[in-house]
Amino acid sequence: MxxxxxxxxxxxxxxxxxxxxxxxxxxxxxxxxxxxxxxxxxxxxxxxxxxxxxxxxxxxxxxxxxxxxxxxLTCDAMLSSGKSMPKAGLLVLVLSLIVQNGDCTPKEEEGYLEYRQVSDNDPARFEFLWGPQACTETSESEVMEDLLRVNQWFSRAFPPPSAEAVKEEERSPDPDKQPS
CATH class of the missing domain: 1.10.10.1200 (MAGE homology domain, winged helix WH1 motif)
Known part of the structure; x- marks a missing residue:
């Protein structure tokens, strides 16, 4: 459903x-x-x-x-056929990575990010920074709030196993392992 x-x-x-x-x-x-x-x-x-x-x-x-x-964010690239998914989710994740990694990350995305070569690296290394369009449309605090919502959702959707479940798993033999 x-x-x-x-x-x-x-x-x-x-x-x-x-x-x-x-x-x-x-x-x-x-x-x-x-x-x-x-x-x-x-x-x-x-x-x-x-x-x-x-x-x-x-x-x-x-x-x-x-x-x-x-x-x-206005970034919403979709194929003209309308069959592609909106891409803003990917952009939010990339912007979140940039915030988490000291305002830069080595991942690529279009228009909303700036791409630059990191000096004094051999072989050459590139990173992405917030571009002017991202700065105009959102803020680091909004991205962090969104990241917090994502983390909370994943915590609810995939809770860690209980201590009892971990102990039970440790006691049970692994059915995939063959006795030697």
Whole structure:
């Protein structure tokens, strides 16, 4: 249900259309209203993390939503066929890496980043910095807040195993290992 709702919301995003809860329930969740809040929440988080698209409620009374690029970035490269995913999620991750690594990182992305050669390196090494477009549209604090949301989501989605589970795994023999 989450994957189907994500597809539906991406379709609406590409078409620059709003989506209503009623429409999502009818077309995607087949009137499973009891699952809506959980599925909608998970689909929204995945869209933000993977695609760099936030789902925002524009009419709380009618429960109508619009999809917008994360952090207000205008970078949203998609193929003209509309079959590609929005690229802002990748950009946010690259900008987060730059912030975490002392304002530079050796990864490449277009327009929003500056590319420069690091001096005194043999062989030559290159790095990326925040470009003027990224500085205009967002800030390091907004990127760090977004990174914190991503980390919190991953912590909830993939919690560390309990101490009991770790002990149990250590006691159980590995079924893939053959006795010698």
């Amino acid at each position: 989450v994957a189907n709702l994500m597809k539906f919301l991406l379709f609406k995003y590409r078409a620059k259309e709003m989506a209503s809860e009623v429409e999502m329930l009818k077309k995607v969740l087949r009137d499973n209203k009891e699952h809506f809040s959980v599925v909608f929440s998970q689909a929204s988080e995945c869209l933000q993390l993977v695609c760099g698209v936030e789902v925002k409620e524009v009419d709380p009374r009618e429960h109508i939503y619009i999809m917008v690029p994360t952090l207000g």
